[in-house]
Amino acid sequence: MTTHAQITGIGSYLPQRVLTNAELETLVDTSDEWILSRTGIRERRIVAEGQATSDLATAALSTAIASAGIGPGDIDLLVVGTSSPDMIFPSTACIVQDLLGLACPAYDVNAACSGFIYALHAGVTAIESGRAKRAAIVGADALTRHIDFTDRTTCVLFGDGAGAVILEAGENAGVLGVALGADGSGGDLLKVQAGGSAHPMTHEALDTRKNFVTMNGNEVFRFAVKAIPRATMEALEASGLTVADLDWLVPHQANQRIIQTVEQRLGIPHDRVFSHVDRVGNTSAGSIPLALDDLYTSGRLSPGNLVALVGFGAGLTWGAAVIRWTMARPIKEA
């Protein structure tokens, strides 16, 4: 009998502090009109003083554990996708493991904005091979900690947040197909240069602002609108499905113009493509599970729905997963 992985719990967390386009107008030479028309973003959430990526991840995962109806001791693997870890080491996964009282192996995966799909792939592989029965998969980033709030080309785009799912072994297929890819030759297009072994965090690094995200936005845009359709088609093929079978496409929430271009290229109707980029901006590895949880908690996902999750990011990296949704609709509070 083949063992499959199913999503049996989900949760997400956004920090309370809202950063609006109007507020950004006071920091850099930009306008609400420019940000909205070029990106579709109206506002994003940012971490509070003292709040770290592990806090976002812990909040999201504790909701996911409760929604699966299990306890922390039932989980036998924790994988956190993040590119803004609390510190170089220990891993953010180990910090989350301690905060929630899990007793299982825990590690981080750094695939930037594709981090959740990469982490999901690790969890699915562990379950399908019989090495884990219940895996906690988290995508979490506090990327605004690495954003230069004097650089208008990046500071308007990013927000902070986290999402998590519980994967469980079962007879019925939940995660039908996963496709991953990477092209390291594009690494210079989107990076944080300093703070690692190549460029330690020196005074010189700080003076030349190498501690912040830099990006070639036009090239990343071009890459994204090719990578998303390609990854989606690969994951659909691995699942024996086509675009017409999909009830939902949940793309990485980076830019509404990227999402619109992808819709057209895939030929998928607009009302089957989820977007809430206007409210959250680009939350990096948090983006896809945050979007999936919003879709679920707003009552728009039904058992049996076929959903494609697809991301792209620094590396360059990309990845997609096609899932059959199996969780019952959420119970609405009176």
Ligand code: UT7
């Ligand atoms: O998770 C992956 C993360 N990265 C992405 O997803 C980024 C993908 N790329 C993009 O989303 C878009 O390329 C951006 C939103 C970053 C930029 O949009 P664009 O339409 O490609 O604009 P552009 O870079 O071609 O810049 C057009 C103009 C430039 O001025 P000039 O040279 O034409 O005078 C920029 O300096 O807009 C200017 N500009 C701004 N103006 C007002 C750039 N950023 C801003 C800003 N406010 N925030």
